[in-house]
Every structure is written in C-alpha cells, then in structure tokens.
Amino acid sequence: MTADCRLYLITPPVIDDLAAFGRQLAEALDGGDVAALQIRLKNAPDAxxxxxxxxxxxxxxxRGVAVILNDRPDLAARLxxxxxxxxxxxxxxxxxxxxMGAKAMIGVTCHDSRHLAMEAAEAGADYVxxxxxxxxxxxxxxxxxxxEILTIWQEVMEVPCVAIxxxxVETAAGLAAAGADFLAVSAGVWGHAEGPGAAVKAFEAEITKGVAQR
Incomplete structure (x- = not known):
C-alpha cells in the first residue's frame, strides 16, 4: 500500500483532434499531481x-508522467x-x-474479483x-x-490497486479513503465543466481528504 493516492488519467475512447487533445492533456497535467496516462483507443487502427x-x-x-498503452504490449514495446x-x-x-521486459509497468484488469487480482499479483503485475x-x-x-474490495486488498496484499x-470529483474521496492507490479517471476530467486543469485540481483536493480519512 502506498502512503497516498494518485490520479491515473485515461484518454477519451476517441480522439478526433490530436493537437487539440494535446493541449487539454497539458492543461490537465499542469493542474495537479498525475501519476500516469493510459492511451486507450480500443477500436482505432495501429497507425x-x-x-x-x-x-x-x-x-x-x-512532466514526469508515465505513458501506459491499453491492450497492446507489442505496440507498447515498439513505441x-x-x-x-x-x-x-x-x-x-x-x-x-x-x-515488454522486466522494467515495464504491467497493469491488469481484475473487475470485482480478488481471485483474479491475486493471480495477477502472483504473475508479476505491477498493479491491479x-x-x-x-x-x-x-x-x-x-x-x-x-x-470494500479496496480495503480488503490493502489488508492482505502489497501490490498497488487502481479504482476505475x-x-x-464527488466520489473520489470515498475511494481514496477505502484504500485505492490510484484513481483511474477519463470523462471525470475531460468532460469537467471547468476544464481538465480545474478537474485535476479538484480531484487532488478530494483525494487528499480521502487519504486523511484512512
């Protein structure tokens, strides 16, 4: 278990204008603490x-933010x-x-299953x-x-857990308090009424409140 909880951003499922989204991303990352960005473009061609x-x-x-690619270790390694x-x-x-090699960060989706998460941890996942x-x-x-699955996980396992x-913003503190090491957020940042920078700042404030409740 980490001593705190950090934000883990996920791209929108479709990015129509990369340059425009790049500006949004920069604004988000400059808004507060972000650990990683997952590029998740499920139905997009490789190009x-x-x-x-x-x-x-x-x-x-x-900005010191890790880049995680969804689904494709082959592309992730090559890129x-x-x-x-x-x-x-x-x-x-x-x-x-x-x-990907020994130094790469490997995360695994485990749904609502501690069993799947334990299997992933035993297989060497860096987070579940x-x-x-x-x-x-x-x-x-x-x-x-x-x-509760976050709390139980933290009681028995050292591998970090991500809530997704x-x-x-309104639900972030509760999940941080429950024991999430990271909160994975997409629409909650990109669709925020005041923009992605304000969203990250607001998330950071709520996460801090949640961690203080542990």
Missing part, C-alpha cells in the same frame, strides 16, 4: 494509436511506452512481461485494477465493484 503515442508521450514525459494495461481477454500478464465502481459512459462495464469506472 492512429502510434500517432497518439508519438503526440502525447512528450507532453507526459516533460517505447512505460508500460501496458491488459484486460482478462487480452495478452496475459506473463506474455506482456515477456514482450478493480471496477467499475460507478456507471460509466466510457466503456461497457460488465461488473460492479464495491469500495465512473469516478467523479
């Missing part, structure tokens, strides 16, 4: 994913990403590690992701997780 990685990585690297996030239907954690905690428009969530799924 579009590569373009996104090339455009967004310098923005992240200049020099810091890590990859795999789902239960994607490459296994072991396969991702073989492709639980969710969805709330309804989300970003992806179709097949499972609903309860905050419909998280907003």
């Amino acid at each position: 579009a994913i590569e373009a996104a990685v090339h455009a967004l990585t310098p923005i992240c690297q200049s 020099g990403c810091d890590g990859v996030h795999v789902g239960q239907d994607d490459a296994s954690c072991a396969e991702a590690r073989r492709i 992701a639980f969710g969805a905690f709330f309804p989300t428009s970003t992806k179709e969530a097949s499972t609903r997780a309860e905050p 799924g419909g998280i907003t």
Whole structure:
C-alpha cells in the first residue's frame, strides 16, 4: 500500500483532434499531481494509436508522467511506452512481461474479483485494477465493484490497486479513503465543466481528504 493516492488519467475512447487533445492533456497535467496516462483507443487502427503515442508521450514525459498503452504490449514495446494495461481477454500478464521486459509497468484488469487480482499479483503485475465502481459512459462495464474490495486488498496484499469506472470529483474521496492507490479517471476530467486543469485540481483536493480519512 502506498502512503497516498494518485490520479491515473485515461484518454477519451476517441480522439478526433490530436493537437487539440494535446493541449487539454497539458492543461490537465499542469493542474495537479498525475501519476500516469493510459492511451486507450480500443477500436482505432495501429497507425492512429502510434500517432497518439508519438503526440502525447512528450507532453507526459516533460512532466514526469508515465505513458501506459491499453491492450497492446507489442505496440507498447515498439513505441517505447512505460508500460501496458491488459484486460482478462487480452495478452496475459506473463506474455506482456515477456514482450515488454522486466522494467515495464504491467497493469491488469481484475473487475470485482480478488481471485483474479491475486493471480495477477502472483504473475508479476505491477498493479491491479478493480471496477467499475460507478456507471460509466466510457466503456461497457460488465461488473460492479464495491469500495470494500479496496480495503480488503490493502489488508492482505502489497501490490498497488487502481479504482476505475465512473469516478467523479464527488466520489473520489470515498475511494481514496477505502484504500485505492490510484484513481483511474477519463470523462471525470475531460468532460469537467471547468476544464481538465480545474478537474485535476479538484480531484487532488478530494483525494487528499480521502487519504486523511484512512
């Protein structure tokens, strides 16, 4: 368990204008503490994913933010990403590690299952992701997780856990208090009424409140 909780941003599922989104990303990262950006473009062709990685990585690297690619350890390795996030239907954690190497960050989706999370941890995952905690428009969530899974995980495991799924500024403190090491957020930042920079600042304030309640 880390001593605190940090924000983990996920791109919108579709990026129509990379230059415009790059400006949004820079604003978000300058708004407060962000640990990582996951580039998640599920249905995009490889060329579009590569373009996104090339455009967004310098923005992240200049601010000390890790770049994680969703689903594709092969592309992540070739494009020099810091890590990859795999789902239960994607490459296994072991396969991702073989492709990415020992230093890469490997994250695994574990839905609402401590069993899946323990398997991922034993396979060498650097973090496990639980969710969805709330309804989300970003992806179709097949499972609903309860905050207690974060607390139980922290009591028995050292591998960090990420909370994901419909998280907003209003719900951030509760998940941080429950024990999340990271809050993965997409629409809660990019769709925030006051812009992504204000969103990250607001998330950081709520996360700080939540951690103080642990």
